[in-house]
Amino acid sequence: MDIPSATAPRAEPGEPHLQWPFFDASHRALALRVSEWASAQTIDHADTDAACREWVQRLGHAGLLQYCVPKMWGGALEQIDSRSVCILREHLAMQDGLADFSLAMQGIGSGPLTLAGSDALRHEWLPKVANGQAIAAFALTEPDAGSDAAAISSSATRVHNGWEISGTKTWISNGGIADFYCVFARSDAASRGAKGVSAFFVPANTPGLTVVERLNVMAPHPLATLRFDRCTVPETFMLGEEGDGFKLAMRTLDIFRMSVAAAATGFARRALRETLSQANSRAMFGSSLGAQPLAQAMIGDMATELDSAALLTYRAAWFRDTQEGRVTTVAAMAKLAATELAQRIIDRAVQLHGGKGVRTGETVERLYREIRALRIYEGASEVQRLLVGRETLRAQF
Ligand SMILES: Cc1cc2nc3c(=O)[nH]c(=O)nc-3n(C[C@H](O)[C@H](O)[C@H](O)COP(=O)(O)OP(=O)(O)OC[C@H]3O[C@@H](n4cnc5c(N)ncnc54)[C@H](O)[C@@H]3O)c2cc1C
Incomplete structure (x- = not known):
């Protein structure tokens, strides 16, 4: 069991680094808000999946996930403000690594959707990301493509009703508990490297998507290897232009x-x-x-x-x-x-x-x-x- 200490230090209004010229008053107020909020939370980590879901819900309820998406789709600010995201992550990490992880993955997991999804997809899903109702994941890494991410070999094949995605993704944070995955796959079979890769929005309940293995790491968080076996998604689930996925x-x-x-x-x-x-x-x-x-x-x-x-x-x-x-x-x-x-x-x-x-x-x-x-x-x-x-x-x- 891994319960964060209730005596975790809180950010003081005059915390020296918050006086640096990078910040304005709204950043200092956010630091104080997240610090006070986080130091009042305790979550039992015995079940990592349950703890993560609980963090997402609580962070959503507290309005803190709103900093992961733009205002137009349920976010706090017109655009994602990196200083706000950094302040949130710094102060959550001070309290609990899983709290930080939960917020970070909502942002990274939904990032491709925010940047390039269709308006219909964004309207349906981003408000749920921002209020903690939907858990997001980013699926790029493969067994033979980690640091060399451009070497991915998962395929996306055009079919009459959209795209069919096949391949294996590994080290996927939130794998197994996510409601959707932003998946990168090669839509041009003849291509090599960064070219010919496209991005897709894949709901977790898409037929053919299975969790092959859950991965346990030294600081536990939900992590999995996933198999995509001819998962079909509609044309409108492509994120951005064909070939622009990387x-x-x-x-x-x-x-x-x-x-x-x-x-x-x-x-x-x-x-x-x-x-x-x-x-x-x-x-x-x-x-x-x-x-x-x-x-x-x-x-x-x-x-x-x-x-x-x-x-x-x-x-x-x-x-x-x-x-x-x-x-x-x-x-x-x-x-x-x-x-x-x-x-x-x-x-x-x-x-x-x-x-x-x-x-x-x-x-x-x-x-x-x-x-x-x-x-x-x-x-x-x-x-x-x-x-x-x-x-x-x-x-x-
Ligand atoms: C906890 C965790 C969470 C993750 N979450 C996600 C996720 O949500 N989505 C996702 O897509 N991926 C995720 N990843 C995957 C992560 O991005 C990869 O693990 C990372 O890119 C390294 O790839 P690799 O593990 O295959 O290591 P390899 O690519 O095999 O690299 C091994 C080591 O080689 C060294 N190395 C790399 N390049 C060079 C070089 N050019 N010269 C010399 N040495 C080099 C580095 O020390 C590196 O650690 C996660 C990984 C971890 C551990």
């Missing part, structure tokens, strides 16, 4: 990639706060842990790295919200730096907790498990490094 997947990830960095920042911020409490309360050598110079140095590194992660995260979100131009590089920098730095911060937090740090059920032990997958999904650190490196060479600055 671009749509990348556009979706561009919107949400820096929010992975925000979640990492939230895990790391919680780890630092737990460490400060430990440093002040743990008696040692006639004084406290916090009085030891080496512990002070470690905490100094943690605080510096946390601000570095947060600065890059909110720089990327601010850039996407307010500036013209491609966000890919700044989002990749944020994801790379924040997830790697958060891993180090949390590792130091475990170290400074001593034996307690590795004890099952301790907050820092949970954070140590929660952070790990973030360096792998939505583009592993190596992929982000390559991306930033290539763009930097191209820019020649």
Whole structure:
């Protein structure tokens, strides 16, 4: 059983990083709102699926999922505001990884539908995503196409009443509990790489769609391998233009990639706060842990790295919200730096907790498990490094 601590710290109105120029008053108000709300929630995680469904319902009821879709389809703001999504993810992650996951997947899972679905589909489904009545999933990865996502081989074949989709998708978050999947498949059988891929909206009850296997991971959340066996969807369930599916997947990830960095920042911020409490309360050598110079140095590194992660995260979100131009590089920098730095911060937090740090059920032990997958999904650190490196060479600055 994994119940988040009721003593989780809340954002204070004057929380220093919220005074950074990336934010306006509405962002600070949202931080306070989500922080107060999240610290009042406790959900039993014994059944991961049930816990996830419960989080989606509660987040929907609280109006927080509205930040995952535009106002026109039941959302809070005219457009998805990356700073708001990042603030939500950071503060939910501080409280509970599954709460953060539940909100994030509503956004990523419905992203292709928001960006390119027909008006009829958007009107039917996006308000349900925003109020927690429908659970969304994003199905790109395949057994032989992970980091090399353009190597997908699932097929979409035109038939008289629409498209027939076949193939296997794996590592699909919300797999098994989602109400719909945004699925990427090759609509041009002769194509290779990013070209010839299209995106489709596939309701979970489509005949031929089955869960092959549920995947258990170190920080549990619903995850599955899915089989699409000649699943037929109408022509109008294609998202965007034929052949534009890969671009749509990348556009979706561009919107949400820096929010992975925000979640990492939230895990790391919680780890630092737990460490400060430990440093002040743990008696040692006639004084406290916090009085030891080496512990002070470690905490100094943690605080510096946390601000570095947060600065890059909110720089990327601010850039996407307010500036013209491609966000890919700044989002990749944020994801790379924040997830790697958060891993180090949390590792130091475990170290400074001593034996307690590795004890099952301790907050820092949970954070140590929660952070790990973030360096792998939505583009592993190596992929982000390559991306930033290539763009930097191209820019020649
Ligand atoms: C918890 C979790 C949730 C996920 N949720 C979803 C989801 O909802 N939808 C979805 O479509 N997918 C999802 N994924 C899949 C995820 O995006 C892939 O796991 C990821 O892209 C890596 O692919 P892979 O696991 O096949 O690893 P591989 O592609 O086999 O890569 C293995 C490792 O190789 C290294 N590597 C990669 N590229 C290079 C390179 N060019 N040079 C050197 N080293 C390199 C990296 O360290 C990488 O971790 C999820 C994965 C996890 C773990």
